[in-house]
Amino acid sequence: MGAFIEVVLGGLMAGVLYSLVALGFVLIFKASGVFNFAQGAMVLFAALAFARFSEKMPMPVAFLLAMAVMVVLAMLIERLVLRSLVNQDGIILFLATFGITYFIEGLGQLIFGSDIYPIDLGLPKEPKIILEDTFQGGILINIEDLVAAVVAAALVLGLALFFQKTATGRALRAVADDHQAAQSVGIPLNRIWVIVWSVSGFVALVAGIVWGSKLGVQFSLTLVALKAIPVVILGGFTSVPGAIVGGLIIGVGEKVAEVYLGPIIGGGLENWFAYALALVFLMIRPEGLFGERHIDRV
């Protein structure tokens, strides 16, 4: 029993990290209907900025400065790419984000360097054993992962409130719903896009710091984004809670599958399990767990 709980907990922690990246996808998709392929590159870019800034200054300052960099990046993307593509099909914008991906990856490594940079948040790296009395041998838990989980939860709660309760959140939802109508009530699309890309830049920064402190800031961070794609398929492209639940399901699912199914059908399950699960979901529930179901009137 103790071992099973340990596996599940480990999965939940990993899942939270996927959720963080998935959240960035969902935010931009919600507000502009664009699937932003560049989310992974933004995670790398933000993490690189933070890692290099924190070498020279205290961490809170580095954080603010990296955030400012992400806002400037959002403004540039809006001005140089999105503004000229208003009213184009989703597929055009999607392909534009491919271009943005390679540009950001290159620019990030050009400015900040392409080595592996550590981020040390000063959290204990040693795993801790808890609940030793309840289970034999107790449960091994990683403090760093626990902090990441709390941060992610706070982020999601904050974003949900922001979207539901504030005027800007309402404007964001309005733009996501109908561009034309949003403009007619005087919501400026350009400003909304800068806000959305800045917020998702903020999420990328948090995700980049958390992942970076685990793995070190390196190019492979962009691959983390690929793991987030099955998460949004599972949770629904338009749902913030969906990104979280989807991440948790995938995190737990792949850990449990690896440990309990792996010995039967062979190892390496963790690498493809998420994608197989996403495929199943696409077949039986294409809108995801929390996505909006489209019912057309005939």
Added chain:
Amino acid sequence: MSAASMPAGPGSSAAVPEPGRRIGDVILAVENISLAFGGVQALADISFDVREHEVRAIIGPNGAGKSSLLNVINGVYHPQQGTIMFMGEKRHQMNPHKVASQGVARTFQNIALFKGMSVLDNLMAGRNLLMKTGILQQALYWGATQREELAHRRRVEEIIDFLEIQAIRKTPVGRLPYGLQKRVELGRALAAEPRLLLLDEPMAGMNVEEKQDMCRFVLDLNEEFGTTIVLIEHDMGVVMDISDRVVVLDYGRKIGDGLPDEVRSNQAVIDAYLGVKH
């Protein structure tokens, strides 16, 4: 004469002041507007004006250019020729967002509501331009932001009462029947407290009862709030009853302009609607 003869619901047939008494100066002047899409001439040399507090109708057969004209006023289309004066100022290159911030609100022929959002949220979004607090303040949801939300909410509730849609205020708009969606869209436009309200076929596809309700709302808001209204409508009975002056378009040209009775007896208008023998 205009509204008094309308067979509408309660309240509307009450004393309507004579048009001459309440109508003010010219608020919108459209001068020599021409608009073409490629080889298609949508509007040719159109001029007309709208006076403050009046109900001005634009009528014409299908494809006459009515919606194009509304879209020009709204800043969606940019005419190749001509000028638009709004509140005494000549308008330059405009987009819908800038036009909205000058006090022009509109509804659409094919309803353009935020379908996933509640009625309340739709109306609150309509007040977007009147909200002043910045994004960082809102993120903290502090003091001024909270007071502002409450004040706007109060005003939105008044509009909800006015349009008699209290019962559906929390319902996602996409689930409402067509007639109610039209009403909510009017509410969203009203929420912006516009100087000029553009209504693109507000009664299209409605049954008689719904039409009467909509007529009553249009007249009431014109009288109570003094909102200037430009509307496109196909139902001749409705147009003749509720509008002060009527512009008639056919194939992108203006073929008539004047009081409902004048327009009704205008030979060119009759020809356009009934056809002419060649």
